[in-house]
Amino acid sequence: MTYAAADRERWVAEDPALKRSDRDEFARDRARVLHSAALRRLSAKTQVVAPSSDDFVRNRLTHTLEVAQIGRELGAALGCNADVVDTACLAHDLGHPPFGHNGEAALDAVAAGIGGFEGNAQTLRLLTRLEAKRTHPDGRPAGLNLTRASLDAATKYPWHRGGSPTPSTKFGVYEDDLEVFAWLRAGAPAGRRAFEAEVMDWADDVAYCVHDVEDAVASGWLDPRRLRDPVDVDAVLEVAGRVYEPGLGTDELGAALERVLASGAVPREHDGSRRALAALKDMTSRLIGRFAVAVETATREAYGDAALGRHEAALVVPGSARAETVVLKAVAAHFVMLAAERVAVYEEQREVVAGLVAAYTDDPSRLDPDVRADHAAARDDAAALRVVVDQVASLTDVRAHALHRRWSLRPAR
Known part of the structure; x- marks a missing residue:
């Protein structure tokens, strides 16, 4: 290119x-x-x-x-x-x-x-x-x-x-x-992403669908044997269709999960040993290679050997590969993000965010110096709130919790 x-x-x-x-x-x-x-x-x-x-x-x-x-x-x-x-x-x-x-x-x-x-x-x-x-x-x-x-x-x-x-x-x-x-965006077709953005987006999808499953297994949230339990599989497929890809039916999503399991990449069990951790790491390598090669091959079939970039081409993602990444996202979502134990944690996090926005709005002197200058220059209340949102968005989890406790915005749970 x-x-x-x-x-x-x-x-x-x-x-x-x-x-x-x-x-x-x-x-x-x-x-x-x-x-x-x-x-x-x-x-x-x-x-x-x-x-x-x-x-x-x-x-x-x-x-x-x-x-x-x-x-x-x-x-x-x-x-x-x-x-x-x-x-x-x-x-x-x-x-x-x-x-x-x-x-x-x-x-x-x-x-x-x-x-x-x-x-x-x-x-x-x-x-x-x-x-x-x-x-x-x-x-x-x-x-x-x-x-x-x-x-x-x-x-x-x-x-x-x-x-x-x-x-x-x-x-x-x-x-x-x-x-x-x-x-x-000067010169770019309206609503069309750059080819490099599509590569980035696919790399993001691949990384988080594979690594989130690895993290779920390694941290004890997911026993791999449950991926072969019909009740859990039905729950995963429901999440996949409802949250990630409403356009795909249960049969197509179920076939995608079966292909991933049949590939031999996903361990059947995990006991936390070094051997088990090595098998889990091998899973990530094999699945990442599977999804990268599928897209590279399909894109090359469409465009030949030309160097691609900017707005001259579109990344070709086979439907089978997309369905497989979707079900892996749903596995992590079902067993970790949507787990009942997470509900109270999510509620507390939302309270921390809302409390910090209110605290910064009530007392802008709490803002970081660079952000404080933006707030002072805000032309109206809407612009001032956007600056406060910028401040809260910049915080790490650790600092957000620390400031929330320091300012005693709400009693700790």
């Missing part, structure tokens, strides 16, 4: 003297995300269960690094610039708040009157506004000031709320950030 000058353009022109002559623009993008504070904070943000609950399970940072490894290799095999895909993968979860998708839902409820909250839109806001690296000549923040190609690759949902070309609650930009969104 040959990237044009426009693909390497930055929103704010930079002093050529700041550039190293031996360094490609896309490599600089990757380095900026890798060295960002937002990426570091992911180490203390929930992936499936709280990072403090187990020494084995993944947090948002380890998940992100695994997505980047999968995406970089797949993108390179298809002819993308590996650094562009890597940057998108490293950035893809930067906007996620504390407590994973539960925290996201809590902030969306708080922000309902100002356009809601979406982790992907928050990622764009962070990359182009909140993460300190560059400013406009008039002093306005420009975030990390990544190239157009890298920002477009990191935009999983290239539309505003309500603008999806298909039924979806996901969106990639707030009204406040439409200016930079229009800039980065």
